[in-house]
Amino acid sequence: MKMERMSVKRLGMAGAACALLAAVGFGWASHAADPQPLYSVAPDVVVGETALRAAIDPLFDDSDMGQTRALLVMRDGQIVAERYAPGFGPDTKLLSWSMAKSVTSVLVGLMVSDGRLALDSPVPVAAWSQPGDPRGRITLRQLLQMTSGLDHVEDGEPIENGDTVRMLFTSGAQDMGAFAESKPIAHEPGSEFSYSTGSSVILSDLMARMLTNSEDPDTRRRAMQMFIDGRLKAPGNLSSLTPEYDAAGTMIGGSLMHMTARDYGRFGELLRRHGRSPAGHQIVPEKWVDFMTTPSPRNAAYGAHIWLNRDSAESALMPGQAPTSMFGCVGHNGQYILISPSQRLTVVRIGMSPKKEQRIAVKTALARIVGLFPS
Secondary structure: OOHHHOOHHHOOHHHHHHHHHHHHOOOOOOOOOOOOOOEEEOOOOOOOHHHHHHHHHHHHHOHHHOEEEEEEEEEOOEEEEEEEOOOOOOOOOEEOHHHHHHHHHHHHHHHHHHOOOOOOOEOOOHHHOOOOOHHHHOEHHHHHOOOOOEOOOOOOOOHHHOHHHHHHHOOOOOOHHHHHHOOOEOOOOOOOOOOOHHHHHHHHHHHHHHHOOOOOHHHHHHHHHHHHHHHHHOOOOOOOOEEOEOOOOOEOOOOOEEEOHHHHHHHHHHHHOOOEOOOOOEOOOHHHHHHHOOOEOOEOOEOOOOEEOOOOOOOOOOEOOEOOOOEEEEEOOOEEEEEEHHHOEEEEEEEEOOOHHHHHHHHHHHHHHHHOOOO
16 A cells, blocks of 8 residues: 555554554555656756756765655746656645644644634643643643643654654554543643644644634545635645644645655745745735744744754754755655745655655755755
8 A cells, every 4th residue: 555645544563553553663664666657857057967966866866865755946936947857747636744733733833823723822722621731821822832741652662652652653553632632731831842743633624613613524524625715725725735634624734745856846946935826815814824834932943833954953855055044844754845935946856765864964954956056
């Protein structure tokens, strides 16, 4: 079963086992060989075709970086370079992993602008509503900045004991929102940064509850999908955007969305343009994009469900190797959308790099591509 097309709603024990193998980095199913995968570089690119190809090729040819499946470079909204591994192409939907968190943040921002949710009010989670429950003080801002204080173990030891794997693939998979919301408090809300896919799922559950009072999974799923289609997918020209939903009808907004590489690039461009389409239409409020890309108080390298290229004990980008103003969406095993406003640049890399050393090499190679372009 290809991980890119797996529906979590349909996971049985065998499916969960396959997904767990993918989660810990043993690899994804291979694709049929494509004798001529697309590889194009614009001949008039500002850095020169030869230099750009020389920076791109190691990502595909060097086994020390794992497997790169898609690489896309956009400048001023135009594709200047694009390469795919055999079996992949412009129409292939590719799994986001945690890059989905940034899409979720954009959707939350649309609901805040509509007045459905409030950034600094306690979030309306029924499980936290009992008098004296410290979780009742958790705000939307804290969930977005990963400072909720909930006792969520992102990566267990061994990994299958972590809350993320349990929530996505085993005991919590039927109702991921309920699983995440059942966690006790570990720290005072707002006091510590703790990266949590559970926080993203709580946000997804909140959005569904703002759209419908129904507990029926199909009703919840349809309500959320209509909102996505009308407010982001169609106006953002993200025709391939396909979120996964759990059996309770909650969007799996922390890790399981699918898009083509070109649509990942278009999403990055939407953020680079401060929420505006290429035609100038304001799709996402500019202030929300500014909020997303402002360093949070407990981690300078993290904004609101997006990573920033800043020095920090917990940093997922490449500080010192690329502009400080750069920010990006980062996913498990080396998925990246890098946005550099000062260079008018968006770079997408999708692949499989399960080892830390491979991801370090990938980031160095991507920083080299970014560094070719002038500010």
